[in-house]
Amino acid sequence: MFLKSLKISNFRKFGTENNKIEFVDASSYQEQKKGREINIAPTTTLIVGKNNCGKTTIVNGLEKLLNNQEFKANDFNFSYLKKLLVEYERNQSIIETPFLQFRIGIGIEDNSNDLISNIIPFMILEDVDRSELEILIKVELDDQEIFKRDVKLLIDKYSGIERFDKFLQLINTSQFNTNYYNAGGEVVTSNFSINKLIELRAIKANNIENEKSLSRAFSKIIEYRYKALFEEEGMNLDSQINLINEELTRLISNKHTKDINQSLEGIESREKLQVLLRADLTFQKLMSNLIKYEYVERDINIPENQFGLGYTKLMMIIADLIDYMEKYPEDSFNSKVNLISIEEPETFMHPQMQELFIKNINDTIGSLLKSKNKNVNSQLIITTHSSHILNSKIHSGNTFNNINYITIENNFTHIVNLHDDIIIPKSQSYDKQKRENDLKFLKKHIKYKVSELFFSDAIIFVEGVTEETLLKYYIDKDEVLNKYYISIFNIDGAHGLVYHELIKLLKVPTLLITDLDIKRSETEKETFKQISNLTDRVTTNETIKKYNSNYEKLDSLPNQLEIDNMYIAYQTEVEGYFATSFEEALILTNYKNVLLNSVLIKVKPKIYREIIMTDKRFQKIKENSYKLQKKLAKSKSDFANELLYKLIIQEEVVNTPSMPRYIESGIIWLTKKLVKEN
Structure with missing residues (x-):
């Protein structure tokens, strides 16, 4: 037997939607059991997310159930309780009373030696065919009528904050019972307790008490x-x-x-x-x-x-694992679902140790099992906010499966169950080999900093070194944005598309800065033709085409595209011209800027003098923006670094070049998203 899922309702930060944690799936569990070499990585469940989003709450909820601990008012979601109280105030007849709910999915292996006597009361006919069953646990009021009476009394007597405080006190003094139901909604009246079915060994984050x-x-x-x-x-x-x-x-x-x-x-x-x-x-x-x-x-x-x-x-952690393996007789492993949870193992560990953590634990468990010759079917659950452990899980298991990403949405914990088939969906239009390559790319590329996007307040994708360098500077100077953890990733547009499904799942506000990539004829390229209108013009940009209904024509393209939690920004008309890259848009926006011109003459002195000649009004810079951009193509790093150097050492802020309008619009959108959510 194994734990397949846990759905938590109204407990602490959890609501009634997007509240299902998925553990190991049946296929990977079976493969693990058949494997000659022990590898726990594919069957390890990772619960990952930022601070205070509800990761530890999951294990805490299980512990309270298994230890038969009382549930108090602080164990209820306060948003849920406030909503209930408002409904009580509006309606004289109270219909729903406070409750907590835990829906546990148990997987049953074919031809296993598991003793299933513990779960027979919960089995219905359909469960036999599906090799799985559900146990519904509800923490409910013992006497609802007395509770309803007392609620009406406190509503009449108190108001405001005091009324809610008294409501919490009433919940604290009320008797709650833990009741069990099968998937058909029938009460299981036998002498059953969940601790007869599930064994949990919780290794806490603060397990170092002293020097001994x-x-x-x-x-x-x-x-x-x-x-x-x-x-x-x-x-x-x-x-x-x-x-x-x-x-x-x-x-x-x-x-x-x-x-x-x-x-x-x-x-x-x-x-x-x-x-x-x-x-x-x-x-x-x-x-x-x-x-x-x-x-x-x-x-x-x-x-x-x-x-x-x-x-x-x-x-x-290793000592706890040894202790766990030593103390449990082999027969207990076949009569219970055995769980080991490790809470935030990254505490005190340097990045390299975090990166190797799952491999180290895997090696330890493998060595212990060989030395003890035990058939241990324990599942490992790790809660973390370490991008290194996340990366370790993905690469050790070679999959995104069994990763639960947790965030907060509208004051409730929101769980995203990651899976290879969701991140890179299977479809008839998706070439099988292309899908496999994209998935392989994503798994490998995520190793290089990109796993941080799981822990970011916001994400910005750019397609060039200049955008990446300058945006970091401008965000650092922004008094609002510099208070947030914003990750900037420099990924080529076509490859960036691979990340889009993952970005949508994570629901992190994401600004994608891309280029119009206007298609030019060879003659137009050779003569450095400036583009002043988009009539009959087409783009070669795959991102724009994808989100513009696969339409490549630019004359009907809106100024930006907004899809779900993504804002796609690209060049718009500046000074009568349409830029095709960030560098050109920056030049057109700031063609009179002294600081920018000093950088251009430093990086491309010969070309700059040929263009400017005797023009003191810098009109020639504007009229040759595309030519300058093409000449900078092989010197983008020099251009970006020189510009950053000048920005840092300048004494007068008035000389700072402005960001192109399309990027400013994207930054405004991102700022509004962050301020609204926080």
Whole structure:
């Protein structure tokens, strides 16, 4: 058996939509079981997202259910509760009362040795054919009528913030029951608890308590191993420890207790004042101080308190895994769904260690299973906001499958279940080989910084080094945008299309800055013809064609394209001309700018003088923008770096060149999106 999905409703940041976490799918789970070499990466579930979006809430919810903990008002989504209270205020008849819901999907393997007695009450006829079932858990009020009565009383008595506070207090004092239902909505009345079906070992982010954490962790493991060994060999360890205590107590009594009591007799009678010193050795005390953890580096033993926090964190996780493998007998692995969750393992780890994290854990689990010869079918769940661990997961497993991206939308947690078939959809119009190549490109290319887009507040895609260099400068100077984490990616337009489905899924505001790429004849290229209108002109830009209904003509193209969370910006008319690239648009927008002209003459002195001649009004610069752009084609890095240098050292801000209008419009759109969402 394995955990297939978990759908959370109204719990903390979760609402009732986009709230389903998908774990390992059946096919990859079966492949993992059949594989000769152990590789947990394809079956590891990654829950990834920015801070405070609800990642840890998922494991916390499971823990509360498994440990039969009470649910309080703080466990409910406050937006949900406020909406309920507003409905109560409007209507005298209360229909819905507060509830939490957890819908758990369990996969059942064909021809497995799993003991399914735990789940028989939840099985309906359809489940047998589908090899899966659902368990619906609802946390519901024990007495709804009393709750409704009390709600009406507090509405009459209180108002405003105080009313909501009293509403929370009412929920806290109300009795809630945890009820189980099968997929058909029928109540399961048997003596069932979810902890009979699911076992969870949660490794927390803050598992380093002090300088002796590693010693204590490994002492526990050694203690368990020795105790199991003694029991296996029929040794009565407690009786032997008792004999040691008796002998030590006798020696202490002879050497110390008698002398102390004789001294005390001079103060008070023996009947009133005596001491007894005795040995109190136990197996736990013996083992707790048995281990001294040291780190060996080049034959030098380094004390535990000098061990780097990153390595300590990794070793604590490994110690927890060893402890987990040691303590559970093999039969429990076949009667339960076994989960191991690791919360934010990146804490204290440097980027390279994060990058190798899943490989290291994979190697550890593989080694443990071989040494113990156990058939462990545990699923690994990792919550993280590390782009390096995300990248490690994608490359170790060679797939986007089993990645849950979590964000916040309208005050509710929003889950996006990533999958290869969603990111690069299968379709009749999509050539099979092209699709495979695009998917391969995306997996490989995401390694180079692009995995950061999962954690960005906004994304800007550009197609050239000049845009990338200057946009970073301008955003840093923007008093609004410099407060957000905005990632800028320089990806060629045709290849950038591969990312578009992923961008839509992530719902991160994205500005795509592309070029008109006006098609010119050879004669027009040779004569550097300026383009003053778009009549009968066509584009070679694949992005524009895709989002303009595959229409390549430019004369009917709108000034920008907005699709879902994407804004596509490209050149518009400037000073009577249409630029075909960012550099040309920048020149047309700032042809009179002294700073820009100083950069042009520095980078292309000969061409600049040929064009400008005696023109002191810089009209020739405007009229030869396309020629300048073509001549800069092989010097774009020099142009961008020289311009950035001048911008940084300039004393007067008035000399700063303006961004082309199409980019300014895109930046305004991005700013509005960010301010609105935050």
